[in-house]
Amino acid sequence: DAGITQSPRYKITETGRQVTLMCHQTWSHSYMFWYRQDLGHGLRLIYYSAAADITDKGEVPDGYVVSRSKTENFPLTLESATRSQTSVYFCASKGGGSQETQYFGPGTRLLVL
Amino acid sequence: AQRVTQPEKLLSVFKGAPVELKCNYSYSGSPELFWYVQYSRQRLQLLLRHISRESIKGFTADLNKGETSFHLKKPFAQEEDSAMYYCALHAGNNRKLIWGLGTSLAVNP
Numbered sequence: 001d002a003g004i005t006q007s008p009r010y011k012i013t014e015t016g017r018q019v020t021l022m023c024h025q026t027w028s029h030s031y032m033f034w035y036r037q038d039l040g041h042g043l044r045l046i047y048y049s050a051a052a053d054i055t056d057k058g059e060v061p062d063g064y065v066v067s068r069s070k071t072e073n074f075p076l077t078l079e080s081a082t083r084s085q086t087s088v089y090f091c092a093s094k095g096g097g098s099q100e101t102q103y104f105g106p107g108t109r110l111l112v113l
Numbered sequence: 114a115q116r117v118t119q120p121e122k123l124l125s126v127f128k129g130a131p132v133e134l135k136c137n138y139s140y141s142g143s144p145e146l147f148w149y150v151q152y153s154r155q156r157l158q159l160l161l162r163h164i165s166r167e168s169i170k171g172f173t174a175d176l177n178k179g180e181t182s183f184h185l186k187k188p189f190a191q192e193e194d195s196a197m198y199y200c201a202l203h204a205g206n207n208r209k210l211i212w213g214l215g216t217s218l219a220v221n222p
Contacts (some may be wrong), residue, residue, distance in 0.1 A: 043215075092157075102159075104156040
């Protein structure tokens with residue numbers, strides 16, 4: 001589990017600011033995912049990536065941007081933060097084989113004022 | 114449409130009582146199902162996969178294709194089982210999981 005980390009763990013920002021959440025994994029997993037977790041909504045997929053330079057939208061991509069220039073990193077950027085983006089953000093990864101288990105990071109708690 | 118339903122948002126039981134967390138899915142093909150657990154302020158972690166047919170921390174889950182269910186069961190709940198439990202479905206060739214909304218289990222002393 002220590003193989004996937006997120007930073008920062010806590011972030012307070014203001015409406016309109018750009019925020020980048022970092023995700024790093026040491027397993028060389030092909031797939032990486034960004035979720036947000038909100039009461040009443042469970043986990044919702046924001047973006048995912050099948051490999052370096054390949055990304056795709058999930059359920060709730062609006063207001064977010066991702067990149068995957070290196071296999072091990074998958075940053076999530078809120079281009080202009082809004083209060084509705086206050087949430088807990090989880091990054092996850094999985095290997096490219098048939099095993100579908102996803103491994104989660106510790107999460108980032110983001111508060112947008 | 115592919116969907117996972119966890120009908121109970123909150124389940125409260127006493128220590129030592131049996132517990133069953135319900136999960137129903139909608140998928141026409143051959144599903145792969147998971148239970149993930151999240152203890153307070155911790156990361157999600159895999160609890161069970163149906164293909165493994167294993168028992169973890171006393172929990173078991175059996176895939177019932179006729180009822181399209183994958184309920185999580187434990188005969189004697191412990192206080193340390195208190196957590197949020199998510200059922201997830203992998204369906205199809207894409208690598209995404211489809212998640213239920215989660216059930217919060219509270220085991221009271």
